[in-house]
Amino acid sequence: MKFKTIIEPFRIKTVEPIRQTTEAHRAAAIRAAHYNVFQLDAEDVLIDLLTDSGTGAMSVYQWAGMMKGDESYAGGRSFHAFVASVAEITGFRHVIPTHQGRAAEHILARALLTPSAIVPNNTHFDTTRANVEHCGAVALNLPIAEGREPQTIHPFKGNMDVAALERVLGENAGNVPLVMITVTNNSEGGQPVSMENIRRTSALCRAHGVPLFIDACRFAENAWFIKTREPGYADTSPLEIAQEMFLLADGCTMSAKKDGMANIGGFLAMNDDALAATCRNSLILTEGFPTYGGLAGYDLEAIAVGLYEALDPAYLHYRIRSVEYLAEKIIAAGIPIVRPAGGHALYLDARSWLPHIPPHQYPGWALSVVLYVEAGIRACEIGSVMFGRQPDGSERAADLELVRLAFPRRVYTQSHMDYVAEVLLHVNTIAKDIRGVRIVEQPPALRHFTAKFEPLAR
Amino acid sequence: MTRHRSWAEPWKIKVVEPIRMNTAAERDAHIREAGYNTFLLRSADVYIDLLTDSGTNAMSDRQWAGLMRGDEAYAGSRNYYALEDAVRECYGFPHLIPTHQGRGAEHLLSKILITPGDHVPGNMYFTTTRVHQELAGAAFHDVIIDEAHDPASEHPFKGDVDLEKLDALVREVGAERVPYISVAATVNLAGGQPIQLSNLRRVADYCRARNIRVILDATRAVENAWFIQQREPGMRGHSVAAILRMTCECADGATMSGKKDSLVNVGGWLGLREESLAQEARGLVVVYEGLHTYGGLAGRDMEAMAIGIRESVEEDHIRSRIGQVHYLGQRLIDAGVPVVRPLGGHAVFLDAAAILAHLPREQLPAQALAAALYLESGVRAMERGTVSAGRDPNTGDNRYPSLELVRLTIPRRVYTQAHMDVVTESVEEVFDQRELVHGLRFTYEPKVLRFFQARFEPVRMDLC
Numbered sequence: 001m002k003f004k005t006i007i008e009p010f011r012i013k014t015v016e017p018i019r020q021t022t023e024a025h026r027a028a029a030i031r032a033a034h035y036n037v038f039q040l041d042a043e044d045v046l047i048d049l050l051t052d053s054g055t056g057a058m059s060v061y062q063w064a065g066m067m068k069g070d071e072s073y074a075g076g077r078s079f080h081a082f083v084a085s086v087a088e089i090t091g092f093r094h095v096i097p098t099h100q101g102r103a104a105e106h107i108l109a110r111a112l113l114t115p116s117a118i119v120p121n122n123t124h125f126d127t128t129r130a131n132v133e134h135c136g137a138v139a140l141n142l143p144i145a146e147g148r149e150p151q152t153i154h155p156f157k158g159n160m161d162v163a164a165l166e167r168v169l170g171e172n173a174g175n176v177p178l179v180m181i182t183v184t185n186n187s188e189g190g191q192p193v194s195m196e197n198i199r200r201t202s203a204l205c206r207a208h209g210v211p212l213f214i215d216a217c218r219f220a221e222n223a224w225f226i227k228t229r230e231p232g233y234a235d236t237s238p239l240e241i242a243q244e245m246f247l248l249a250d251g252c253t254m255s256a257k258k259d260g261m262a263n264i265g266g267f268l269a270m271n272d273d274a275l276a277a278t279c280r281n282s283l284i285l286t287e288g289f290p291t292y293g294g295l296a297g298y299d300l301e302a303i304a305v306g307l308y309e310a311l312d313p314a315y316l317h318y319r320i321r322s323v324e325y326l327a328e329k330i331i332a333a334g335i336p337i338v339r340p341a342g343g344h345a346l347y348l349d350a351r352s353w354l355p356h357i358p359p360h361q362y363p364g365w366a367l368s369v370v371l372y373v374e375a376g377i378r379a380c381e382i383g384s385v386m387f388g389r390q391p392d393g394s395e396r397a398a399d400l401e402l403v404r405l406a407f408p409r410r411v412y413t414q415s416h417m418d419y420v421a422e423v424l425l426h427v428n429t430i431a432k433d434i435r436g437v438r439i440v441e442q443p444p445a446l447r448h449f450t451a452k453f454e455p456l457a458r
Numbered sequence: 459m460t461r462h463r464s465w466a467e468p469w470k471i472k473v474v475e476p477i478r479m480n481t482a483a484e485r486d487a488h489i490r491e492a493g494y495n496t497f498l499l500r501s502a503d504v505y506i507d508l509l510t511d512s513g514t515n516a517m518s519d520r521q522w523a524g525l526m527r528g529d530e531a532y533a534g535s536r537n538y539y540a541l542e543d544a545v546r547e548c549y550g551f552p553h554l555i556p557t558h559q560g561r562g563a564e565h566l567l568s569k570i571l572i573t574p575g576d577h578v579p580g581n582m583y584f585t586t587t588r589v590h591q592e593l594a595g596a597a598f599h600d601v602i603i604d605e606a607h608d609p610a611s612e613h614p615f616k617g618d619v620d621l622e623k624l625d626a627l628v629r630e631v632g633a634e635r636v637p638y639i640s641v642a643a644t645v646n647l648a649g650g651q652p653i654q655l656s657n658l659r660r661v662a663d664y665c666r667a668r669n670i671r672v673i674l675d676a677t678r679a680v681e682n683a684w685f686i687q688q689r690e691p692g693m694r695g696h697s698v699a700a701i702l703r704m705t706c707e708c709a710d711g712a713t714m715s716g717k718k719d720s721l722v723n724v725g726g727w728l729g730l731r732e733e734s735l736a737q738e739a740r741g742l743v744v745v746y747e748g749l750h751t752y753g754g755l756a757g758r759d760m761e762a763m764a765i766g767i768r769e770s771v772e773e774d775h776i777r778s779r780i781g782q783v784h785y786l787g788q789r790l791i792d793a794g795v796p797v798v799r800p801l802g803g804h805a806v807f808l809d810a811a812a813i814l815a816h817l818p819r820e821q822l823p824a825q826a827l828a829a830a831l832y833l834e835s836g837v838r839a840m841e842r843g844t845v846s847a848g849r850d851p852n853t854g855d856n857r858y859p860s861l862e863l864v865r866l867t868i869p870r871r872v873y874t875q876a877h878m879d880v881v882t883e884s885v886e887e888v889f890d891q892r893e894l895v896h897g898l899r900f901t902y903e904p905k906v907l908r909f910f911q912a913r914f915e916p917v918r919m920d921l922c
Binding site: 284 | 473475496497498499500501502503504507509510512513514515525526528529530531532533534535536539558559561562565586589590593722723724737740741744745746747748749750752754755756757758759904905906907910911
């Protein structure tokens with residue numbers, strides 16, 4: 001290729017104005033939000049990197065699909081379009097739409113889990129863990145050792161520790177109703193899982209007769225990492241790689257708000273007929289009839305189109321490169337981040353960056369507050385606030401204290417990224433002065449969404 | 459005939475969706491493939507789809523513009539605040555928890571308020587509502603007036619609560635075992651029948667004196683408000699919007715499916731007055747639905763619902779909405795077809811037990827009639843009788859409701875008067891040949907909410 005610059009493989013069709021605010025305004029806003037960025041009004045945020053979930057920009061083809069939505073309650077043609085896409089990509093026999101990913105997890109958990117059952121996963125994400133624990137089961141994380149070392153470079157840091165999984169399956173025969181593998185591994189830094197690792201995990205599960213489900217939220221990004229990093233896949237298309245990944249599993253849960261390129265939606269897919277029947281009956285109760293699963297017909301159309309757009313090599317190249325671009329600037333400035341950069345987000349290593357703040361003063365949370373007050377950037381803590389509280393109510397420091405800058409798909413430009421880099425370089429100059437926070441009030445589950453905080457005195 | 463045109467639509471058509479009439483041979487193959495359950499037909503094989511008015515609405519150009527204004531921020535989306543404003547202004551509940559649809563709100567409410575062993579009275583059951591109550595460990599008790607169970611009674615407010623029945627239940631089990639009364643406006647399974655404001659106020663007074671909450675199923679409360687305005691003495695001078703607020707003032711909370719009155723394709727909410735209950739609901743909504751500022755909806759869907767709520771309380775809209783239902787109903791009455799009287803808000807309910815009087819209840823006459831109507835003309839209707847009522851969770855026996863109905867449900871702003879004329883002719887045709895309709899029996903019966911996915915086969919006359 002003659003030119004090195006990666007451009008966006010699209011042009012802009014519709015824009016949404018954003019507004020600058022003053023530091024005084026932001027200081028007042030974060031105080032009113034009890035120092036919890038989840039509680040901020042979106043209008044007070046300049047660049048919203050809270051999540052890549054449901055925040056993407058849809059294409060003209062997806063919007064055209066919205067107009068084609070068939071809103072029939074039962075048997076709508078939008079459902080059939082949706083099933084055709086999901087079935088081609090995943091190969092699973094049963095496709096069950098849900099209003100979003102956590103509903104798919106909830107239904108699967110209700111169908112398979114009993115109290116005291118053990119669910120191994122390379123790393124559970126917050127809602128997955130909540131759904132497993134809600135059934136009284138144990139959510140067991142089995143990442144490879146490198147996955148817990150932010151500074152170690154490894155091409156597939158999201159991998160499952162297969163030896164540990166083998167031990168768990170051997171010691172708990174009959175008490176592991178399913179194994180999950182999350183691609184990419186969000187909580188460990190958006191790190192990919194190799195095909196070889198999925199293959200070995202799959203072989204192990206099949207030898208023990210335990211079904212393997214993929215948490216497929218970012219399956220397309222994972223496929224791109226396999227294509228670019230794993231020997232033998234350079235000439236294979238992302239679609240073919242995705243199909244091979246799913247062939248190794250017995251089912252998947254999916255939030256279409258990520259690699260479905262949609263603003264809402266998800267699904268549960270599997271091969272087992274009896275399990276599918278159980279899941280559909282459960283679906284009707286909390287989601288909706290099996291041919292719409294709590295989604296409008298227009299949402300089903302948008303997902304049917306979006307799943308293929310997420311697998312477009314030109315899109316994936318731009319997507320992954322955008323995150324790397326920002327990571328290079330940050331690393332050059334000596335700011336500690338999880339390396340290598342993940343697929344959908346850049347993870348600041350708050351424990352290394354703010355060594356003066358101990359885990360129980362939540363360094364990641366404190367950093368997320370500073371990023372907002374300094375520059376209107378909203379980021380998400382993935383550390384001891386999100387994961388520190390144990391099912392028995394005790395506190396334990398999380399393995400990593402991270403702040404995730406998640407990139408909405410196709411939303412922000414390179415100039416936005418340059419601004420974010422400039423802000424981080426500035427925060428680096430004031431890092432020593434950042435103070436910890438304490439929790440004032442918290443709900444029993446998923447506390448990070450609604451807990452109230454206050455800054456600690458110096 | 460000009461009388462019937464008084465409801466002329468207060469809009470013109472902006473976008474259309476083609477539909478197709480198929481052949482009798484095709485329909486015969488499709489209904490077999492669907493196990494004689496209209497839920498299992500493909501929409502592409504349906505000519506006029508009267509299965510439900512839920513989520514099947516045509517949105518306005520303003521609502522579509524609202525979709526383009528969707529703020530998809532995960533937290534604190536401006537569309538959430540727009541929805542909160544609309545709900546506070548039109549329904550009056552200070553605390554709003556959005557949910558992906560109505561059953562999401564029912565699920566949350568049942569989990570928060572019910573302790574196993576509780577009793578929940580209501581003005582007739584609704585399928586998903588009762589299942590959520592039962593799964594949370596409560597027993598449901600029907601306290602609707604007797605007239606509701608008589609399809610021929612002309613009582614103007616067949617959705618009313620019988621306070622004597624309510625009082626008998628409360629005395630029997632004790633007020634402390636009754637966490638709330640579930641009051642629907644209108645009452646779907648009674649035939650879309652309204653409850654009057656004075657009755658609801660008496661219920662509220664009775665319950666407040668005993669610390670029992672009143673939870674409104676507000677799904678079609680705007681349609682209910684229209685009936686109050688038209689039929690309740692002294693209410694003519696009040697706007698539908700004002701009556702809606704008066705209705706909600708009687709309640710401590712409401713579950714809402716925006717897919718009905720609010721003119722959207724997806725969305726619902728739980729509205730509450732008590733701060734502490736709202737906090738509990740917000741803690742749960744994040745587990746099942748999504749963060750409390752989006753509740754499992756895209757930002758754009760909240761915007762469309764906020765606009766739809768305001769459109770739904772416009773007098774012209776609601777007059778034409780119910781006018782169309784009554785146009786269809788009156789034509790069927792004129793043709794001598796037995797329907798639930800008086801005509802309800804969102805649907806015309808055919809009295810299947812009367813139409814197919816030759817079929818015993820165990821041959822599921824309403825299911826059979828819905829299948830026959832599809833075979834005749836490609837019109838898709840919904841069974842609302844024995845199959846929908848399910849089995850008693852304790853005895854395992856079929857529950858035979860007094861009403862064995864087929865619902866011709868009219869989606870909002872979707873079909874024209876000509877479509878309604880075709881429906882009339884189709885129903886008349888089936889009615890004229892009713893002796894030829896076979897009964898049905900189950901070949902597959904799911905345990906919960908069986909009507910959605912059950913499959914059937916015809917019972918041949920010569921075999922029974």
